Amino acid sequence: MALSHIASVKYYGVSACVPKTVLRVADYEKYTPEKAALFSKQTGIVERRWAKDGLIASDMCLKAAQDLLADLKWDPGSLDGIIFVSQSMDYPLPATACILQNRLGAPKSCLAFDIGMGCSGYVYGSAVAASMVSSMRLKRLLLLVGDNAISFLTPESTSSYPLFGDAGTATAMGFDEQAPEMFFDLNTDGSGYHHIIRKYGGFRHPIDGPEAFEFKDVPDAPGAKMRGVDSYVAGAPIMEFAMREVKPSVLRVLGEAGLSPEQVDFMFAHQANRLINETVRKMAKIAPEKHPYSLTHYGNTSAPSIPLTMVAGAAQALRERSVTSLLTGFGVGLSWGSAVIRTRQISCPPIAEI
């Protein structure tokens, strides 16, 4: 069982960057005003940010990282590690983290690699980052988590397109023997890999013929169309998956940390949609005021949704107080995980816009 606690890792801070361009659900040309209002009421998503004109995940992560380094007064030359978590890499190869090492001005002695995960990516990335910081005694590591989630879909995919938004984030961790332990619970069910999938563009289905670009009906979504290169999201199976798996994962990690739900200051959950999140929150017995949302103004941003929610929904508390956070990410894979992280007056600069 992938349930563990990791000692001697200090969580120094978190930051986020979003594109300037706002896409309002009310302006989505495929919806009537009534449909748009109903969609926003049900999903909680009013608008999201769109990285257009070539802006990509690593650009947003770079800006978030620069703001965080400045706020922490960390010289980029002092970095020991960079981990980039995304499903929107710069190139199929090389790893985007290598390019970011150079763009950030980090030294050659800095380790750098990518992790290709989505909705659960922040919990997975944090577990890998914390493990390496703890075992390798890395003083300064950046975990950069971002996605171009809007580009995963076509506007013709009317059941899913208005859910998603683009964002990049940065998290700073480092070795500190005085730091409180972090707790992680990590899980996988690959039998559900087809419930959230972008079929074309990898080696299984290369983009080498017209079938990757032919519009076809989206299953169980009347009127919606998508191509092979677009992502498919099956709403009902994902809802069932979240209802089945998230609560046990949350209870395992809280048990490992010796905490009850009442002792948690915040539950930062992957921002799927309000229906799924409210169901998960109620099942975990977390009070509504302890479960902030970033999806109202930023949508479902995939991997960066948890750190974006921390910055958008709890910046003041994170800056000023000691905070016990419960993190839970769930989705594409299928993959899910939860964490308990305790922080004390961390760096949390305002959300940057580029």
Add this chain to the structure above:
Amino acid sequence: METLIENLKANVDALEDVELTAQTDFVHLPQWDSLALLSTMAMIASEYGVNIESQAIAGCKNLVDLETLINSKR
């Protein structure tokens, strides 16, 4: 049945203004879509404390079937 209808109207936005009876073939209403299905699953989880699979809801002929389904899991 009255409670189930109240719960649906209060929690499933798409059904808010629809006249519902025990015999309503709700999954074939024009207002029924994927978000209505998710809302119904969420309502059943929070109001009745049981998880009902989407395929089982899709198989209901009317609200009597849905009520029977919920009661079978409680």
